[in-house]
Amino acid sequence: MNRVVEMTVYGAxxxxxxxxxxxxxxxxxxxxxxxxxxxxxxxxxxxxxxxIHNPPEDEEKKDFAQRVIEEDMFYPVVLLENEVVGEGNPKLKTIYNEMEKYGYKPE
Structure with a gap:
């Protein structure tokens, strides 16, 4: 594994x-x-x-929280390294596949 990935879950x-x-x-x-x-x-x-209704001061997170509201996205919205990998009812298999692209190995 090369680095620690960041996952963000946006919801209400x-x-x-x-x-x-x-x-x-x-x-x-x-x-x-x-x-x-x-x-x-x-x-x-x-x-x-x-x-999404009370985002942190981080501009990037605040902007995406606003986008979830404005675009009527189904939440929770799951981002992995700022890419949407799940919306509404996220699928573990999809998230696992994305994590493995970053070098994570299942055990």
Missing amino acids: EQLCPSCVNLPSSKETYEWLQAAISRKYPDQPFKITYVD
Whole structure:
């Protein structure tokens, strides 16, 4: 593995209108963190949760949070190295495939 990748999960407390019966954005963030840690033990990665209605001062994160709202994206929206890899109900297989492009090895 070459470097620590950054994953950002954008979401909100309230479920998106089209995401009824799905876990909340925060639950998805916690689930992803646990699943990725199990799949790639001892391979560090950074995962951050961003509330789209209360984003941090970081301009890049603030801008993308605004984009999620303006474009009516299905959240949570999962970014890996600033590329969208999941929206609404992210698929682990897709995220794993993207992580492996950065040198992560399943164990």
